[in-house]
Amino acid sequence: MTEIEMLLPHRKPFLFVDEIVSVDAERVVARYLFRGDEFFFAGHFPAYPVVPGVLLVETMAQAGGAGLRKRGVLGEGALFFLAAVDKVKLRRQVRPGEELRSEVRNLRVSPRMIRQAGRAFVGDTLACEAEWLCLVQKEA
Numbered sequence: 001m002t003e004i005e006m007l008l009p010h011r012k013p014f015l016f017v018d019e020i021v022s023v024d025a026e027r028v029v030a031r032y033l034f035r036g037d038e039f040f041f042a043g044h045f046p047a048y049p050v051v052p053g054v055l056l057v058e059t060m061a062q063a064g065g066a067g068l069r070k071r072g073v074l075g076e077g078a079l080f081f082l083a084a085v086d087k088v089k090l091r092r093q094v095r096p097g098e099e100l101r102s103e104v105r106n107l108r109v110s111p112r113m114i115r116q117a118g119r120a121f122v123g124d125t126l127a128c129e130a131e132w133l134c135l136v137q138k139e140a
Contacts, residue, residue: 079136091127102118
């Protein structure tokens with residue numbers, strides 16, 4: 001099992017974090033390479049494949065959750081579920097073979113909820129930004 005699989009309950013084809021680059025109390029930086037064989041490219045504009053915007057938000061949220069887990073903030077068996085997404089701006093298309101760097105800030109973290117804001121980049125170009133709220137619960 002990889003480090004990311006130990007940090008997140010998600011699995012392929014819905015795991016969108018390859019590596020946690022850095023993590024501290026304020027911020028998480030993670031990366032994910034969108035490979036050409038991702039399941040959604042076959043049906044999402046197949047003649048001009050792009051990553052769906054909602055998956056860019058999901059990628060940032062997974063990065064934020066993985067960072068909190070890596071720091072030990074979320075207890076054993078805690079799951080986090082998107083409950084609200086705000087202030088989403090899609091600035092650049094992300095194409096097959098491009099690596100997304102997610103930079104996530106912790107706005108508020110408690111045992112029951114997580115509020116984070118993120119920006120995702122391809123190289124130095126901003127691709128997406130958003131804020132989100134996750135509810136935390138224990139695995140059944």
